[in-house]
Amino acid sequence: MSDAVDTVRNAWSRERPDVDNWPVGVVGRTQRLARVLEDELQSFFRQFGLDTGEVDVLFTLRRSGAPYGLMPTQLVKTLMVTSGAVTKRINRLEARKFVERIPDTLDRRIVQVRLTKQGLAMVDRIFAPHIANEARLLEGLDRDKLDQLADLLRTLLQSLGDTPRR
Incomplete structure (x- = not known):
């Protein structure tokens, strides 16, 4: 074929x-x-009124652990996009009340982007269905082949210099 x-x-x-x-x-x-x-x-x-870029921000904040906040520079490093792209995403999510900017108590120029209660609820609402959707997309291969594929892709990415970002 x-x-x-x-x-x-x-x-x-x-x-x-x-x-x-x-x-x-x-x-x-x-x-x-x-x-x-x-x-x-x-x-x-x-279906949830979001795009993949916005979900990337929401998921990144959620997996950062309580209180679910990161500095914009941390988001830029993690998401591997420009600071302008992150700013646009944050602005859209803030307008929808999914994130808020929390100024530093000592230096108000420094902010943390944090999930709001609504943002946390949205992430928790869509995460399990999202994983189920990803599983659906991978139904063309059995789990052993998918595990092999994941290992091969990891090796290829590492050979190209892709490393975890913190």
């Missing part, structure tokens, strides 16, 4: 038989998979 990436590889093999295009099989499928998964997750979160 072939897919769109096979079609691309076959076309390149015809046009440039002198180049072994095997990497397209991995990179092309990884890129396509990322787009499909992003679309599916975006569709899921839209």
